Structures are given as structure tokens and as C-alpha cells.
Ligand SMILES: Nc1ncnc2c1ncn2[C@@H]1O[C@H](COP(=O)(O)OP(=O)(O)OP(=O)(O)O)[C@@H](O)[C@H]1O
């Protein structure tokens with residue numbers, strides 16, 4: 509899994525330029541290839557022991573050219589795994605809260621237009637087994653570039669405190685085209701444990 513982009517351009521880009529380049533890459537996929545990618549990613553995940561051994565799973569409702577998640581959400585529900593969706597908590601310390609989602613959960617759009625459950629069982633982030641995250645970019649070491657809100661980083665900051673804390677498993681979901689050669693990790697960035705794309709499920713080594 510590698511993207512043959514130009515290394516110079518990626519490494520010398522300012523963060524805003526890199527973000528807009530990655531948004532453009534994410535947008536470039538045709539509707540047909542998006543559906544194909546979605547089907548393939550779901551097949552890889554459903555065949556994995558990571559998925560089979562995860563009980564409490566969080567994922568997201570895709571919007572704005574993110575990797576589509578409709579079939580992933582169906583898969584999680586088909587296996588009767590409790591499914592949680594992120595809800596933005598915009599207090600002094602913006603972070604995510606995870607609320608259980610089922611077929612009849614009422615969803616309401618947040619200020620970014622993303623549908624969120626407003627009522628339901630809340631699960632503390634550390635009790636989740638598997639968290640599927642959207643992203644703009646990732647590299648071969650599991651560094652993740654999000655949309656710049658710091659929501660996932662703040663919510664899962666506890667994972668950076670000790671290498672012994674291995675729960676939940678953070679799985680990025682993306683198109684292969686979102687891979688870049690190297691992302692400069694900031695001290696607060698929480699790295700991914702794995703990445704799922706249309707070409708497979710890849711685990712990152714922790715050093
Ligand atoms: N644990 C933290 N404590 C305090 N501030 C944080 C923490 N994590 C991130 N931030 C702040 O959030 C801002 C955005 O972080 P960053 O650019 O890494 O977002 P991101 O990873 O793209 O977003 P997201 O986590 O929502 O996907 C930064 O200015 C950073 O200072």
C-alpha cells in the first residue's frame with residue numbers, strides 16, 4: 509500500500525496546503541470506485557480477528573468525501589456489536605463523546621452538518637474496543653492527520669500516556685490515495701494502531 513505522490517511536495521508543504529491537497533485526493537474518487545473501495549474495505553475488516561474480537565465498536569457517519577461508512581455500519585450491526593457514534597463536545601476542552609446508535613436512534617445534525625445521536629447510552633472512550641476514525645492523511649508509521657479540530661487527539665490522549673494502555677484499537681479508514689510519505693507528528697497526536705483501505709488492513713508496529 510503506497511501512494512506514488514511527489515515526496516518533495518508533501519514534505520515541504522505547509523500544513524494548510526497539505527490538508528487541501530489531501531481533501532482534493534479524497535474528493536477525486538468516482539462514485540463507482542468509492543463503492544468498490546467501500547465493499548473491499550468491509551470485506552477485509554469482516555474477515556479479520558480484530559473485528560471478530562471487538563465487541564464495543566465506534567465508527568462515524570461519513571460526510572464531505574470521507575471514506576464511505578454505510579456498509580461498515582451495517583456490518584457492525586449485523587454482527588450485533590454495540591455500535592457507538594462520536595458526538596462533538598465543544599466545551600473548554602473540545603472532545604468526543606460516544607453514544608450508542610441503533611436503527612431507531614434519532615439523529616440530529618451538528619454545526620458541521622454531521623448527523624449525531626443526542627440521546628442514548630454513553631460509553632467512556634476507554635471502554636471501546638475498536639474505534640474507526642476518519643482522516644485526511646496517514647503515513648507508514650501510523651501518524652494521522654485529521655481535520656484539525658484535535659477532537660480524536662484529545663479524546664484518546666490517555667493512549668499516549670503509557671505504552672501499556674492498548675485499548676481501544678484506533679483504526680483509520682481511508683483511501684490508499686490518502687497515504688503520504690511522512691507526517692510530522694506533534695506531541696499531542698495520537699497515532700493509529702492500524703489502517704483500513706480498499707487494498708487491505710495494515711497493522712502498525714509500536715516502538
Ligand atoms: N490532548 C490535547 N490537549 C490539548 N490540546 C490538544 C490536544 N490534542 C490536540 N490538541 C489541540 O488541537 C489542535 C488541533 O490538533 P491537530 O491539528 O492534531 O488536529 P487533528 O488531529 O487534525 O484533528 P482530530 O483529532 O479532530 O482528527 C492543536 O492546536 C492542538 O494544540
Ligand SMILES: [Mg+2]
Pocket residue numbers: 652653654658661696697698
Ligand atoms: Mg492530530
